[in-house]
Amino acid sequence: MSMQCPSDALVRRNGGQILVDQLRRHGARRVFLVPGESYLPCIDALNEHRGAIEPIVCRQESGAAYMAEAFGKLTGDPGICFVTRGPGATNASIGVHTAFQDSTPMILFIGQVGNDFVEREAFQEIDYRRMFGPMAKWVAQIDATDRIPEYVARAWRVATNGRPGPVVLALPEDTLWGEAEVADAEPMARLHGYPGQSQLDELKARLAEAERPFLLLGGSGWTEEAQQQMTAFARRFNLPVGVAWRRLECFDQRDAQFVGHVGMGMHDQLRQRLADTDLLIAVGTRIGEATSEGYSWITSPTPKQTLVHVYPDPEELGRVYRASLAIDADVVGFAQSLDRLQPDAQTSWQDATQQARQQYLATLEPQPAPGALNLDRVGLCVDKLLDGKGCVTVGAGNYALYPHRFVRFSGLGSSLAPTVGSMGYGLPAAISSKLEFPERPAVCFAGDGCFQMNLQELGVALQYRLGIVVLVFNNGMWGTIRAHQERDFPGREIALTFTNPAFTTLVEAYGGQGRVVERDEDVEPALRWALEFAERERLPVLIELRYESDYIAPGQSLNDIRDAALARISAQAASE
Structure with missing residues (x-):
């Protein structure tokens, strides 16, 4: 229950209570967090808003920040993220950078050392104004408990108006543990700009x-x-x-x-x-x-x-x-x-x-591809089975070209993709989509490297019973960089391959199911099974796609890239 009081009968509240009350008043329905002792009063205050504000407990701060950013994309309201100071903030910075370049409304709250310890390089202390200044619309620290409503209201307004983007607010411990009798600030209607x-x-x-x-x-x-x-x-x-x-x-x-x-x-x-x-x-x-x-x-x-x-x-x-x-x-x-x-x-x-x-x-016609599995057909099959419904998410990598090219997206909420090109985004984004629209399918396309940057967030899918489908493109290398390497240094591949875990076993450890697909004829049956399992059991499903590693992009191979680069170098040498 929100603590709303007439102005002549203000209740004394601590900073955490004031802040969370203010978030609810502005319409926050969900917060993504990795708990930290530096903002315990905020965590405790969520008790007063059970059923109104849903806390999503994430496994790492980058996953939490990505989920909040995806929420902002899906709803137009700020994605709310709480992280602890120091390492928590640095982990979350990737989500802030994504929100900045993607123009996504987001508010990141960071626990901070108390003002009595500031400027001593206290435990996990960072100056967040300097750290986040270039990649946020506004960065501030709330040093007075009775000014929390003012700061939160301004943060909401800045994040959503004009070019949307992220706001970062640092929360010193003495501000959150301090108490004040202060009225909540009323939300303002969103402003729109019109042509003359x-x-x-x-x-x-x-x-x-x-x-x-x-x-x-x-x-x-x-x-x-x-x-x-x-x-x-x-x-x-x-x-x-x-x-x-x-x-x-x-x-x-x-x-x-x-x-x-x-x-x-x-x-x-x-x-x-x-x-x-x-x-x-x-x-x-x-x-x-x-x-x-x-x-x-x-x-x-x-x-x-x-x-x-x-x-x-x-x-x-x-x-x-x-x-x-x-x-x-x-x-x-x-x-x-x-x-x-x-x-x-x-x-x-x-x-x-x-x-x-x-x-x-x-361009929706599949191109010839080496090996038994044509990834063009994977994208086309997802398009066929979703039929304009649900959300497709990606992180970064050449594998993303397959859904970008072959899935026909149907409007708002159908795609979550970081324009900033950050890896590890797809899985947290799919989780955020499923939380917001539980009746819609959520399909994550992920490279084997991209997936492993945030695979721990499968724990969120398990905990909150979210039936997401993850397609892992397993070619055992950083494929996009390999393609660049072949263009610029043909035939000199080094330091770009890795050994992968058993992905299907991994998802089973998180309560889900997995299958390996290596042939075109197995794609549609596996995808149908995955979508049905995810919907029925409300647990994560993973399909590992094993394919010819030379196949790097629609209609393109590493061999072709290498041969073109070698021919270019040979022609340049001959002309000198």
Whole structure:
């Protein structure tokens, strides 16, 4: 029960009680934590909110931070994470960095030494303002118990408004153990930025002048209504639509307007289409390094394309690209305003949009692959069995190209992928998805190296009875780095292989079940079994995929990469 009191009858509470009361008042429903003595009053205060705030006890702070970040992606509300000072904070920093580059609302609370010990390098003491300053929207330390409501309310507002992102608050022990009679701060409604009418008029005029327009969607903060409004706009103007790197949930890819995933690994025809477009409408995306493929198909600072850039942070607009029309608006406000835009005449690029769609559909065909197991077919099978339902998660690695290419994502909540490219993300993200949407399937794609960075979080799936499905791509190496090594130092492979455990035995130790798949014909039966087992038993399932290690990406092999690199080096030597 929350401790709500009229202002003339304030109850004296300790800092932990005040903080958790404030979180509940702002709508927190779940917190992810690794317990620590440095914030015991907060842990104790959760007793007063049983049934309202669910504590998820994680096994390591990076897993907790990833789960909180995934919660922020799924809901639009800040993911709440508690960790202890020092090592707990450093472990959690990877989740904060992910939230920063992915523009995800998140609040990390860190226990801190008391103010009577500060600046003595006390046990596990770190200056969190200096540590987290470059990778958070706001970092602060609450040094007075009666100011906790003020700080929490501001943290919630900063994390969710403008360009969303992480906030870090340090909690000195004397602040949490201290007591105060203070009123809770009331939550504020989320703010949305809208384009001006003159900007909408200019957008419409540029569309009327265009011959090869392209709509690129990305970023965070989307709602179902905003996606519906954006889809209606794309249909009215018959625009080809792409999603930015790892923003696969921003548009329903089964829709006829969708033409591809823009960024690393996209197909050549889409890359050329982006380079040739005469009007690029980029909404919610920074068009960062991964999306722009190293700032190649779009150049900085002045793109050759006419660029309409819509983004909720005026400091980002013009930072990398000089837009012809810059609009300071968030995706919700911009999408809502698009209802006013109607084409005055039939657009001239219908055939181009249809062609782009057909080129995208052609990429869903599996490519030849060495060995008995074709990973393209694994991605296609997941797409078939999920049929637009559930969530697919990944971490980082070439294996992620298979779901990115072959799964048709269906909108909000269908994908959780770190744009920052951090490993170990997929399993915690799948857990967070299953906690939030227990009726939906959650399928994690994980490389054998990526999976082992946070496999201990299977304990969370066991403890909370979460039926997640994990596909482990076992090639016994750091595959992405191996591909880079063959490009730059062909034939000189070293220090990139490892010996794996028995993954199926490992998942059994966590109460689940596992199978090994080595042939195409076994993929669908194994996936059907895994989804059914996970749903029925509410326990984790793992499918270990064993395949030819030379097979590194869709339609690509290490041998091909090595041969191309050797030919390039030979040609360079001959020309010198």
